[in-house]
Amino acid sequence: MITEELYLELKKITEEEAHILNGGAAIEREIYMSQEATPKDVYIVDAKKLLEAGKLIQVRPHTRFVYFPKHTHNYIEVIYMCCGSTRHVIDGEDVWLREGEMLFLNQKAEQEIYPASEEDIAVNFIILPEFFDYVLKMIGEEKNLLRDFVIDCLTGENEEAGYMHFKVAGILPIQNLVENLIWSIWNKQPNRRGINQVTMGLLFLQLMNHMERMETNTENCSRRLLIEVYSYIEENYRDGELTELAGLLNYDVCWLSKEIKKRTGCNYTELVQEKRLNQAVYLLQNTAMSVMDIGLAVGYDNLSYFHRIFQKQFGMTPRKYRIGKEIRK
Numbered sequence: 001m002i003t004e005e006l007y008l009e010l011k012k013i014t015e016e017e018a019h020i021l022n023g024g025a026a027i028e029r030e031i032y033m034s035q036e037a038t039p040k041d042v043y044i045v046d047a048k049k050l051l052e053a054g055k056l057i058q059v060r061p062h063t064r065f066v067y068f069p070k071h072t073h074n075y076i077e078v079i080y081m082c083c084g085s086t087r088h089v090i091d092g093e094d095v096w097l098r099e100g101e102m103l104f105l106n107q108k109a110e111q112e113i114y115p116a117s118e119e120d121i122a123v124n125f126i127i128l129p130e131f132f133d134y135v136l137k138m139i140g141e142e143k144n145l146l147r148d149f150v151i152d153c154l155t156g157e158n159e160e161a162g163y164m165h166f167k168v169a170g171i172l173p174i175q176n177l178v179e180n181l182i183w184s185i186w187n188k189q190p191n192r193r194g195i196n197q198v199t200m201g202l203l204f205l206q207l208m209n210h211m212e213r214m215e216t217n218t219e220n221c222s223r224r225l226l227i228e229v230y231s232y233i234e235e236n237y238r239d240g241e242l243t244e245l246a247g248l249l250n251y252d253v254c255w256l257s258k259e260i261k262k263r264t265g266c267n268y269t270e271l272v273q274e275k276r277l278n279q280a281v282y283l284l285q286n287t288a289m290s291v292m293d294i295g296l297a298v299g300y301d302n303l304s305y306f307h308r309i310f311q312k313q314f315g316m317t318p319r320k321y322r323i324g325k326e327i328r329k
Helices: 004-011 015-021 129-139 145-155 172-186 192-208 221-236 242-249 253-264 268-286 291-297 303-314 318-328
Strands: 043-045 057-061 068-073 076-083 085-090 093-098 102-105 111-113 121-127 163-166 214-216
Touching (some): 004 076, 004 121, 004 172, 057 172, 076 093, 121 129, 129 145, 145 163, 214 221, 221 242, 242 268, 253 268, 268 291, 268 303, 303 318
Parallel strands (some): 043 068
Antiparallel strands (some): 057 121, 076 102, 085 111
16 A cells, blocks of 8 residues: 555664664653653653654654553544554554554543554654644535544543544555655655645545444444444435434434434434535536536425525525636636
């Protein structure tokens, strides 16, 4: 999945790894941490130790051959497995990260990492939350777990620790975008902040299309429920019904309706409408389909109703929206 040139760079034994192979029994905490462990014996990996001043994102090869004790981060960590595999324990759960897979961890996730061999090559992204400001603009307002995860990291409002494990080894566009991101940062490409933010935004848009390949904390019932709800809407926004979803999940329909409202701030119908309108916008921008055909394609048999709710949402009719976008191009 990674170019031969970059693979050879990432495979090189670092100075830190050489020290470990020459008898260093543990990680050198001064490389990663600015303080001793918390009362819970959890160390905090400090972005100031790993990021150059003024930078919002950095990559570094994962250090092999050594056990990383339980720790958290004061930044968002994303791990991409270039080849081989690594074993992580996150919030008490075993997580095996295999070639082509990605792991997102928020600042509260408690992580341990078991020693990796020479052929187990992973890349760690060290990312400050503000890097995602532009990314959020790119992925829009549509509710999904990836967007919620980033907002939780930005605001710190979600007190739950968490991770997202994307098993996307077979998705070529995702692999290409991750490789481009690594290459750009590693080679210090000019104008890389803007390029990297756009690339990350495109990566998120691709990941949003494959949320069924995402796993998260098994104890986080809220997140697991939302995975099911969002996945169902993604596949069935044209004609899916709450009663059918409740039956598939073996939940009482009234309970499910209340849970969706409580956990998203929207009812089921509002989530479906949001998805339909966002899909309509995509078709207006990227196809030559007529407005009538677009309305039918996203699930609205009543064209007048489609026009009315579209104008309420975007302040203009679908046709004017399309014309406005063409003029701005």
